[in-house]
Amino acid sequence: MMRTPATSLLRKSIAARSSVVPWAAARRAESTHAISKPTLANIEKRWEGMPLQEQADLWMALRDRMKGNWKELTVQEQKAAYWIAFGPHGPRAVDPPGTNAKIFWGTVAGLAVSFSIFGIIRYFAKPAPHTMNKEWQEASNELLIQQRxxxxxxxxxENYKGPGMVQSPPKGQ
Known part of the structure; x- marks a missing residue:
């Protein structure tokens, strides 16, 4: 088999990569040491007040620790990782007290404004057109009967029993 310079370069490259990978993995495992207890103490109470950069750094450190063997995580690291991922903060935060009352009274106010606008429009509206009185509608029925x-x-x-064109309620109702 004849070796070309390209295949020999490829073999050297593969050999170089395979020797580097275990060393890099061992190096990575060494750099992920346990996070200190004071850093994780009362994380539930301190998380919202922490600067964003500190939050990001802590989450990245926990994420790096979780990439390794999870049995090596301390109990505090496990609790902190769970709380940061799923705790009631940010978009999962509990609404402050009184939120439901504000929503209720805002809805009541919106309905009151709507009904008042409706009432004002009805008060200033023109009267119903003359074609809406009962006599006009009965005359329309008679015209339809004449025209078949x-x-x-x-x-x-033959068996029609509906009101026809009559839409106005009888007087007195």
Missing amino acids: ADPFTGVTA
Whole structure:
């Protein structure tokens, strides 16, 4: 088999990479040491007040620790990692007291404004058109009967029992 310069370079490259990988993995394992207890103490109470950079650094350190063997994590690290990932902070924070009352009274105020606007519009509205009185609608029915309009389902059908064009309620109701 004839070796070309390209295949020999490829073999050297693969050999170099395979010798570096275990060393890099061992180096990474050494750099992930346990996070100090004072750093993780009362993390639930201190998290919201911590600067964003400290929060990010702590989370990255915990994330690096979790990349290794989880049995090597201390109990405090496990609790801190769980609380940071799933605790009631940020978007999962509990609403402050009185939030439901504000929502309720805001809804009541919105409804009151809506009803008052509706009432004002109704008060200043023009009267109903003259075609909406009962006499006009009954006359429309008579015209439809004379013209034999819609003989299958309308007023002129054989067994029709509907009101026809009459929409106004009878007087007194």
